[in-house]
Amino acid sequence: MSTLVPDSSSHDLPLAPGPRAQAASASAPPAPSAAVLEAALADLTGRVRGEVLLPGTPGYGQAVTPWNVAVPSTPVAVVAAATASDVVSAVRFADVHDLALEVRSTGHGALAHDRRSLLVHTGRLQELVINPVTRRARVGAGVRWQQVLDAAAAHGLGALAGSAPHVGVVGYLTGGGLSPVARTYGFGSDLVTAFEVVTGDGELRRATATENTSLFWALRGGKGALGIVTAVEFELLDVAEIYGGCLYFDGADAERVISAWRVWSASLPEQATTSLAVLRLPAMPAVPPPLAGRCTVAVRFAWVGDPADGARAAEPISTLAPPILGGLGVLPFNALGMIHADPVDPMPVHERSVLLRELPQDAVDTLLALAGPEADCPQVIVELRLLGGALARAPREPSAICHRDAAYAALTIGIAAPPIVEATTGHAAAVMAALDPWSGGISTPNLGASTDPAIVALKYDAATLARLATLTASYDPNARMVAADPVRAAAGLVQS
Known part of the structure; x- marks a missing residue:
């Protein structure tokens, strides 16, 4: 049975690697042979309450396939x-057997x-x-998130869920979290009060504003670079309903709608x-016929x-042009996902x-x-989200979320699949480059x-x-966490 490692310092500094991590890092072992690893995995199976799934066994394929099916994943095994x-057992196993660690929920x-x-x-x-x-x-x-919203x-x-409530709570919160009501309440991570996390050195730790404080700072914005979160605690909102929804306009009105939205959005309390999206949704059963196979603006x-104040605030846009679908009205808060109506099924x-x-x-x-409607655009969605408001304010507890003044x-x-994947990636890069005068790439x-x-x-x-990067080296001295690799590489690039 694993227990939480207590905070060893009142200072906001990374913890020194423990004796086990120091011993493991003293000499990296060679990768084990297939036979040795197979025997070790069989032993691991008997030491966990969940399952160890091997390639070719039932459940392995489903477990390794992410929602974004464009990303391949072929681990030697899955610990469910x-x-x-x-x-804890999985992380320590990976360390002993020189394996990197992937983490997945959705x-x-x-x-x-x-x-x-x-x-x-x-x-x-x-839980x-x-x-x-x-x-x-x-x-x-x-x-x-939908489970939390309903409960x-x-x-x-x-x-404070995001636009797609079918995503996992943890991944959303460790990356900040932009909600359809974010300007009122801030980033989702700003409401987090505690994480329980198994860091890359195989220790289960609790991170709060007063315990393992540097880890608490890093987990709110550092995504999965610091370890595998097992539980999270956060504040809820004293709100049962909102006024909102989505208005869909014909692509022919795109220039008028987007230009008006720009001016209107800047004046909102x-x-x-609000957000705006130029859509090119394919003709398929899940897509409403008025939106299928054409350019529209949401x-x-x-x-x-x-709600009356909300209706008045929305009037300049809601009366701008005849919508082809959608509407605004009072929504129960747990219907938050209806505003964006993001796709649920896995896709590349x-x-x-x-x-x-x-x-x-x-x-x-x-x-x-x-x-726009006349462009040769391979994207399914090109979106603008209004930020500011509570997002721009410093959180009660500092975090790794940056660029709050955006x-x-x-x-x-x-779609990242043949035959259009190259067109998709090339066009996306062109859009980002074209917006660089107003972004600088942040x-x-x-x-x-x-x-x-x-x-x-x-x-x-x-x-x-x-x-x-310094904290990943402290909490994951043998660099097991795959999610830390881009952070360390980025820090090296900046330092060079």
Whole structure:
């Protein structure tokens, strides 16, 4: 049975590697033979409460396939963890047998790599506790946001979920988390009060504002670089319903709608959060016929407060042109996902994103030239999100989230599969380059997952990136965590 390692210092400094990690790092063992590894995995099977899944066995294929099926994954085995102790056993096993560590719950932010690895699947960690008195939640690493939204709604509460509530809670929070109501409440990570995490040295630790404080800082923005989160605790929202929805306009109205949205969005109070997307959705059963096989423009809107005030705030856009689908109205908070209506089924996707310091008309014209109705655009979605409001304020506890002064986020999402994958990636790069005068290439952890050190470096400021890299070296001295590789490479690139 594993126990939490206590905080050894009151200072915000990384912990020194423990004796076991120091001994392991003294001399890296050669990779074990297939026979030795097979016997070791059989032994591991008897030491975990979950399952150890091997290639060719039932469940392996499903476990290794991420939501983004464009990212290949072929680990030597999967540990489908049932407890935090299982995760500890898996991490220590990987260290002994010179394996890298992948982590997965849903796999929305999966990263490609070429290391020999063990995959730890946290989908069975399904703890979900709502405390309506303190308005806090504690959830296991396998829980998805819709589960939390529904459980909180039973008590008249909300949770700061993202636009796609079918994603995992942990991956979303460790990357910051941009909600459809983010301008009112800030980043999702700003509401986190505690993590329980197995760091790369195989120790189970609790990280809060007063315990393992440097780890707590890093986990809010560092994604999976610091270890495998087994549980997270966070504040809930005292809100049961919102005013909002989505209006879909014909692509022929794109120039008028986007230009008007630019001006309108800049005037909104922080009770309002909005985004806009140029859509080219394929003709398939899950796509409503008015949107299928054509260019359309979606304007999403959420208002926290009096619905009448929300309707008045939305009027300049809702009356701009005749919508071809959608509408605005009062929504129960646990229906938050209806605003964006993001796809649920796994698919091969390529994402790129940047943050914009401003959105002048020149930037809108640039985007229209590349993604408007007359453009040869292979992307399924080209999106702008209004930031600011609570997102721009410093959190109660400092975190690794950077660029809080950004005004907008731009995002492209396209199909990463033949025969259009090259067109998708090339066009996305062109969009990012064209927006560079207003972005400088900066971005945020959760949007546009990448292993490119140059892209990762711009998700953080230089001091934050250097500190994250230092902490990964302290908590993961043998560099087991695959998710830490891009951080370390980015820090090396900046230092060079």
